[in-house]
Amino acid sequence: xxxxxxxxxxxxxxxxxxxxxxxxxxxxxxxxxxxxxxxxxxxxxxxxxxxxxxxxxxxxxxxxxxxxxxxxxxxxxxxxxxxxxxxxxxxxxxxxxxxxxxxxxxxxxxxxxxxxxxxxxxxxxxxxxxxxxxxxxxxxxxxxxxxxxxxxxxxxxxxxxxxxxxxxxxxxxxxxxxxxxxxxxxxxxxxxxxxxxxxxxxxxxxxxxxxxxxxxxxxxxxxxxxxxxxxxxxxxxxxxxxxxxxxxxxxxxxxxxxxxxxxxxxxxxxxxxxxxxxxxxxxxxxxxxxxxxxxxxxxxxxxxxxxxxxxxxxxxxxxxxxxxxxxxxxxxxxxxxxxxxxxxxxxxxxxxxxxxxxxxxxxxxxxxxxxxxxxxxxxxxxxxxxxxxxxxxxxxxxxxxxxxxxxxxxxx
Amino acid sequence: xxxxxxxxxxxxxxxxxxxxxxxxxxxxxxxxxxxxxxxxxxxxxxxxxxxxxxxxxxxxxxxxxxxxxxxxxxxxxxxxxxxxxxxxxxxxxxxxxxxxxxxxxxxxxxxxxxxxxxxxxxxxxxxxxxxxxxxxxxxxxxxxxxxxxxxxxxxxxxxxxxxxxxxxxxxxxxxxxxxxxxxxxxxxxxxxxxxxxxxxxxxxxxxxxxxxxxxxxxxxxxxxxxxxxxxxxxxxxxxxxxxxxxxxxxxxxxxxxxxxxxxxxxxxxxxxxxxxxxxxxxxxxxxxxxxxxxxxxxxxxxxxxxxxxxxxxxxxxxxxxxxxxxxxxxxxxxxxxxxxxxxxxxxxxxxxxxxxxxxxxxxxxxxxxxxxxxxxxxxxxxxxxxxxxxxxxxxxxxxxxxxxxxxxxxxxxxxxxxxxxxxxxxxxxxxxxxxxxxxxxxxxxxxxxxxxxxxxxxxxxxxxxxxxxxxxxx
Numbered sequence: 061x062x063x064x065x066x067x068x069x070x071x072x073x074x075x076x077x078x079x080x081x082x083x084x085x086x087x088x089x090x091x092x093x094x095x096x097x098x099x100x101x102x103x104x105x106x107x108x109x110x111x112x113x114x115x116x117x118x119x120x121x122x123x124x125x126x127x128x129x130x131x132x133x134x135x136x137x138x139x140x141x142x143x144x145x146x147x148x149x150x151x152x153x154x155x156x157x158x159x160x161x162x163x164x165x166x167x168x169x170x171x172x173x174x175x176x177x178x179x180x181x182x183x184x185x186x187x188x189x190x191x192x193x194x195x196x197x198x199x200x201x202x203x204x205x206x207x208x209x210x211x212x213x214x215x216x217x218x219x220x221x222x223x224x225x226x227x228x229x230x231x232x233x234x235x236x237x238x239x240x241x242x243x244x245x246x247x248x249x250x251x252x253x254x255x256x257x258x259x260x261x262x263x264x265x266x267x268x269x270x271x272x273x274x275x276x277x278x279x280x281x282x283x284x285x286x287x288x289x290x291x292x293x294x295x296x297x298x299x300x301x302x303x304x305x306x307x308x309x310x311x312x313x314x315x316x317x318x319x320x321x322x323x324x325x326x327x328x329x330x331x332x333x334x335x336x337x338x339x340x341x342x343x344x345x346x347x348x349x350x351x352x353x354x355x356x357x358x359x360x361x362x363x364x365x366x367x368x369x370x371x372x373x374x375x376x377x378x379x380x381x382x383x384x385x386x387x388x389x390x391x392x393x394x395x396x397x398x399x400x401x402x403x404x405x406x407x408x409x410x411x412x413x414x415x416x417x418x419x420x421x422x423x424x425x426x427x428x429x430x431x432x433x434x435x436x437x438x439x440x441x442x443x444x445x446x447x448x449x450x451x452x453x454x455x456x457x458x459x460x461x462x463x464x465x466x467x468x469x470x471x472x
Numbered sequence: 473x474x475x476x477x478x479x480x481x482x483x484x485x486x487x488x489x490x491x492x493x494x495x496x497x498x499x500x501x502x503x504x505x506x507x508x509x510x511x512x513x514x515x516x517x518x519x520x521x522x523x524x525x526x527x528x529x530x531x532x533x534x535x536x537x538x539x540x541x542x543x544x545x546x547x548x549x550x551x552x553x554x555x556x557x558x559x560x561x562x563x564x565x566x567x568x569x570x571x572x573x574x575x576x577x578x579x580x581x582x583x584x585x586x587x588x589x590x591x592x593x594x595x596x597x598x599x600x601x602x603x604x605x606x607x608x609x610x611x612x613x614x615x616x617x618x619x620x621x622x623x624x625x626x627x628x629x630x631x632x633x634x635x636x637x638x639x640x641x642x643x644x645x646x647x648x649x650x651x652x653x654x655x656x657x658x659x660x661x662x663x664x665x666x667x668x669x670x671x672x673x674x675x676x677x678x679x680x681x682x683x684x685x686x687x688x689x690x691x692x693x694x695x696x697x698x699x700x701x702x703x704x705x706x707x708x709x710x711x712x713x714x715x716x717x718x719x720x721x722x723x724x725x726x727x728x729x730x731x732x733x734x735x736x737x738x739x740x741x742x743x744x745x746x747x748x749x750x751x752x753x754x755x756x757x758x759x760x761x762x763x764x765x766x767x768x769x770x771x772x773x774x775x776x777x778x779x780x781x782x783x784x785x786x787x788x789x790x791x792x793x794x795x796x797x798x799x800x801x802x803x804x805x806x807x808x809x810x811x812x813x814x815x816x817x818x819x820x821x822x823x824x825x826x827x828x829x830x831x832x833x834x835x836x837x838x839x840x841x842x843x844x845x846x847x848x849x850x851x852x853x854x855x856x857x858x859x860x861x862x863x864x865x866x867x868x869x870x871x872x873x874x875x876x877x878x879x880x881x882x883x884x885x886x887x888x889x890x891x892x893x894x895x896x897x898x899x900x901x902x903x904x905x906x907x908x909x910x911x912x913x914x915x916x917x918x919x920x921x922x923x924x925x926x927x928x929x930x931x932x933x934x935x936x937x938x939x940x941x942x943x944x945x946x
Contacts, residue, residue, distance in 0.1 A: 111837075222865075231854045235862035237869040312826055314847050366851055368829060371843040378834035385833050430851070449840035 066122035068332045072208075074165035076150060076195060077172025078130030079138040081284050082216060082277075086169055086324045090128045091142040093118040101140055103283045104461035111379060112457040120445050121325055129163035131156075132172070138284075150191035156198040157206055164208035167331050168199050170259075171216040176248045177287065188251035193258055200266025209268050212334035213259065214327050219278035219316070219360055219431055220246065221253035226423060228313075233432040234276075234358055245420075256358060263356035269341060271334045271355035275326050278362045278431055282320030282451055283458040289376065293459050296377035304377065304384050307370050307391045309426030314366035316430040319451030322444045326361040329440040330354060352439055359436040363444040363451065366430035372452065379456040394426040488801025495804035499811060501534040502766040516603035517544055524551045524594050527777075531770045538672045539767070541607060542615040546664060548597065548604045549578065549623055552585075555598055557630045561589040564638045571631040575624040577601075578608050578616075614671050622664035629656030643711045647747065650714040651691065654698070658690035669767055676761035685761075688754035689771065695748035696778040699741070699785055703729070704795050717743050720837075729792050735835075738787050743838050745786050745828070749845045752779060753852045756821060760814055760856060772810035772817050780806055783824045787831050818853045825849045 073090055077083040088095050095103050096116050106112045128143040135145040148159045150172055174180065174187050192215065197203055199210040222236040223229055225245045229236075238253040256274045263272045281288045296304065333354040341347055348354070374384050401419040436442040446454075482489040507515065521529045521544050532543050556562065556570050566587065570577075577583050583605060585598040597604075608616060633656070636642045644650045666686040669675035679685060698705070698712040705712060711725060718725060721740040727733045728740060755775050762768045780798050790796050798806075809820045829846040832839055867874055873881065914920065 228860075230860045231851065231858060232860065232865075233862065236865045239869065243869065311830075314850060365844045366847045367840070367843050368847065371829075371832070371840065374834045375840045375843075378839065383834050385835065386831055432855075448844060452840065 068122050068124050068328060070124055070126040070328070070331055070335065071166045072127045072129070072164055073167045073169065073331075074129045074131060074159070074163045075143075076131050076168060076170040077216075078143070078145075079132040079135050080171060080173075081282075081286060082280065082320055082323060083130070083132070083169075083171040084138045084140070084284060085282065085320045086171065086327055087128060087130055087140050087143055089117075089121060089321070089324045089328060090124050090126045091140055092123050093121075094140050094142055098141055104458055104465055106457050106461045106464075112453055114446075114450050114454065117321055117446070121321065122328070124328065129159075129165065131159045131163075150195045151186055153194055153198060153203050156195060157203060160198055160206040160208070160210075164206070165199075166209065166211045167335065168195070168210055168213045169216075169327055169331065170195055170213065171327075173216070173252070175287070176246075179247070181247050184248055184251045188248075189254045189258070192255040196259060196262050196266075196272075200262065200270045201268045202266060210270050211268075211338040212331055213262075213270055213272040214331050214334065215256060215259040215272065215274045216323075216327070217256040217259075217274040217276045217358060218249060218252040219276040219362075220249040221256055221276065223249065223429070225249070225420065228428040229430065230428050231430060231432045232360075234360060234435055260356050260358060264341070269338070271338045271341070273330050273334060273354050273356065274358040275323065275330060276358055276360050276431075277318050277323040277326075278316040278360065278429070280318050280320050280323055281455045283454055285320065285455050285458075288317070289452075289455040289459060292373050292376050293380060293456065296373070296380055296382050304382060305388050305390050307389050308397055308422055309369075309394045310391055311368050311370040311389075313369050313426060313428040314430050315369045315372070315428070316362040316366050317372055317448055317452070318361060318363045319444070319446045319448065319454070321446050321451075322363060323361055325445060326359065326436060326440060326442050329442050330359065333440060354439055357435075357439070359440060359442075360431040360433050361436055361442065362431050362433050363448045364433050364437075365444070365448045367448055369425055369427075375449070375452055376456050379453060380460060394422060397422045485799075485801065488799055491801040491805035491808070495808050499808065502764075502769065503534055503536050503540070505533050505537075505540055513603040513606045514541065516600065517541070517548060517607050520548055520551075520597050520600070520604070524548070524597055527774065531773055534766055535770055536672070536674060536764055536766045539668060539674065542611055542619070542668055542672075543665070543770075545604055545607050545611065546619050546622075546668070549574075549608070549619060550626065550661065551594060552598055552601060552604070553623065553627055553630065555588060555592060555594045556585070557634065559588050559592050562587060564634060567634055568631045571627040571634070574627040575620045578605060578620060578623065581605060581609075615668060618664055618667045618671065622660050626656060626660050629660070644714045646716045647714050650712070650716075650747075653712065654691045654694040655687060658694035659687040660690070662686035662688075662690035665771075669762070669764075674762075674764040674767045676763065679758060679761045685754050685758040688751040689758050689775070692748060692751040692755050693774055693778050695744075695751070696781050699744050699748060700781055700791060700797075701795065702791055703793060713740075713744060717747065734789060737792055738789060739836050739838070741785065741789075741791065742787055742832070742836050742842060745782050746838055746842050746845055748782060749828070749842075749849070752821070752825075752845075752849050756814075756818060756849075756852060756856070759817065765811075768814075769811045773807055776806040776810040776817060776820060777803065779821055779824045783827050786828050787833070787836075815857060818857060822850055822853055 070090070075083050075087050075090070078087045093116070094101050096118050129146065130143050131146045131148040131150075133147070133149060135147050139145060144163065146159045146162065149155045150170075170192065172187065172191065174183050178184070196213065198206070199213055201209070221238050222232060223246075224239045224243050238257070240250050240253060244250045244253075256276075259272050259274055262270070264270070279288065337348055337353075337355050370389075377384065397417070398419050401417050401422045405418055433442070505518070507518075510518075518533070521532060525532075525547065528547060532547060533540070535543055553571065553574050556567060556574075559567075562570075570585075582602050584601045588595040588598060608619070611619075633642060633653070644653055663683065663686055666675065666679050670677050670680055702713065706725075706729065713725070713728075715725075718728065718740050720743070721736040722728055722733050728737045759768065759772055759775065762771060777798065780802060784796060784798055785791050788796065806820065809816050825846045829843060832842045832846075836842070864874065910918075910920070
């Protein structure tokens with residue numbers, strides 16, 4: 061763990077979407093973990109249970125020197141002491157110019173996106189594609205001078221840009237093509253691919269020569285996660301023992317789950333390299349060699365520990381004391397379930413409802429989906445700091461303790 | 473099990489029997505030693521190899537002729553060293569100088585040792601050690617230097633260990649000590665063998681630049697033995713499981729064997745296996761660097777046995793009660809797979825890894841770590857033999873076909889036209905034969921016109937014959 065020795069100087073940083081799940085963690089990193097030092101913003105975490113005891117994050121990730129500004133649609137919640145917060149809308153040039161005039165960032169980290177679960181197409185397009193373009197242009201100085209010069213732009217893309225939501229992806233690297241149009245069944249992924257392409261093509265194209273790159277995380281989880289962990293625990297807490305024992309497929313399929321802190325760390329590594337590259341370009345020295353280049357490039361980011369799909373769910377359930385032993389599992393073949401899912405979809409579809417078991421859920425839980433991160437290891441010197449097992453326990457601990465606290469409040 | 477016992481066992485386990493027969497019938501040794509050309513001392517060395525080693529003698533004897541004797545002598549030298557170290561009846565004052573100076577003994581013509589107690593099973597080897605020394609001196613100097621160097625390191629490692637055992641307590645405490653112990657007894661062997669393979673130009677020289685790979689080869693085997701032999705070692709008052717691991721599960725080492733601590737013992741078992749499995753990836757990496765078939769077999773067989781043994785032991789409480797072993801049928805099946813190529817071996821590794829993963833339970837505090845290490849092995853195999861590639865993915869998106877697919881398409885089209893041609897030909901023959909037959913029938917007076925009329929008026933059967941009509945009347 062060489063990471064803890066490092067100190068990265070990032071200057072004025074603007075975190076776009078800094079009140080969201082990933083954005084909050086990035087802000088926490090940049091501020092050197094107020095969540096671990098300031099009790100007023102400490103994360104809920106069960107006490108007196110060794111399963112949830114870990115070394116601090118601050119002792120393992122690098123420390124940062126940065127002036128942190130955050131912009132988000134609403135910044136009332138998820139604030140951290142030490143950052144300056146601005147309400148703003150990335151689809152509006154005016155709104156962004158105002159924020160840029162105040163924050164004067166030399167680095168933008170763009171994490172803002174509507175939730176995957178939110179299937180609202182026009183919104184997805186507006187925020188992910190148009191919003192990203194607006195933000196890029198403002199940062200690159202195309203909409204007039206805002207009193208500073210942004211050198212680097214890191215975009216949070218998604219590993220799903222190369223996935224059609226159906227096929228297996230086995231040890232896939234960045235050479236795989238974007239999946240779009242008819243082949244792409246998930247509109248979210250399509251908008252992420254469009255946005256990523258816009259960001260990468262914008263590399264060194266703005267009047268100010270701003271450099272860009274994209275981070276593609278896969279299966280992101282951790283404290284404050286409202287998607288993966290939440291869904292799995294909801295099922296684990298509510299379902300009967302019988303239902304918990306059901307397993308779709310053989311559970312030989314490996315899946316990437318990535319701790320949010322590692323994703324945040326990768327953003328910072330990319331940012332630091334981009335800032336260095338920018339200075340090299342500006343000073344007229346030759347740019348980096350092609351096989352070392354970070355600007356204009358996308359990077360898969362995972363924990364590099366693909367894990368059997370159902371093992372993650374069972375590990376999460378075990379942490380809320382719902383243990384399913386291997387000999388108790390009923391494994392149902394994918395072919396059969398796909399058919400049942402199809403029938404359920406058709407029948408309930410006629411009634412205008414969506415069943416719990418759809419063909420897509422079946423495929424997802426039987427699918428192999430993991431990525432190769434050699435490029436990030438080599439070019440960003442990235443390696444996951446928090447292992448998957450700890451990340452999962454952190455994610456679950458947060459939910460468990462938060463629920464306990466919320467129930468306590470209700471009781472009062 | 474006597475003959476009857478075996479007969480009953482195999483009639484209920486035909487697959488086991490099949491594996492054994494397959495191995496016996498189809499295994500062709502890549503090289504075979506030729507006893508006719510051997511000197512007496514060489515014959516003696518092979519005799520001792522058979523006597524002292526159960527598992528290694530067969531694979532050693534199939535090695536490339538260049539390495540056959542060096543590896544055999546290397547094995548016997550280490551076995552000699554081991555026989556001195558193991559013998560608790562030899563006082564430290566005698567033992568220590570013997571172990572530390574063993575490398576010089578290799579060049580002392582006619583040296584032997586009769587100080588072992590009578591029960592020591594390989595006593596005879598040291599009594600007749602001169603044959604090993606003679607063969608050692610006959611080897612190429614480069615091989616001699618390697619064997620001498622490893623003997624030196626191992627002898628000193630063993631002497632340190634014996635001294636520690638005498639002065640304080642030699643039980644293994646930390647995981648680091650555990651690794652070090654395994655390195656002395658097995659990791660060094662890996663180093664020596666690798667240097668011999670590379671010296672003989674039968675392995676990739678890069679293997680020497682990555683010492684952690686051959687270290688893992690040795691550690692993986694040794695750790696597997698330590699895990700499997702827990703009961704036997706405990707009964708002999710030896711403890712190799714590191715305290716750092718078992719103390720997380722039980723207060724006293726003895727508790728592992730008490731039924732009331734069964735769950736804790738199983739969790740300890742799985743943590744030990746987790747620790748061993750961390751070497752598996754590097755073992756496959758190492759095996760990928762071997763060029764010659766006999767060397768590959770020599771290295772691959774023990775590794776395959778080791779992972780199968782780990783699979784057998786994983787969360788298996790039997791290891792705390794008795795000594796367990798993989799069945800003879802499974803062993804033959806594994807040997808068969810390990811003597812083909814890396815691909816077949818990797819498939820076997822993947823299958824066994826998945827079997828371990830299927831027995832992994834969320835009750836275990838190391839549940840996810842075990843799942844992760846299994847995933848790492850699978851992922852590593854995937855990097856050696858990828859199932860998907862970027863070119864194919866790009867073609868799929870663009871909707872173009874690869875050269876291979878185009879070729880297949882052309883072949884398919886060709887096949888199809890061939891089939892049509894054959895069918896047309898068959899049709900012609902049928903028509904011709906039928907026509908000829910009808911022509912002859914017509915020549916002989918067949919009335920097709922009447923038959924046609926009958927069919928047209930709906931009489932598909934011939935009218936009842938007059939004979940049956942008469943019978944009905946009667």
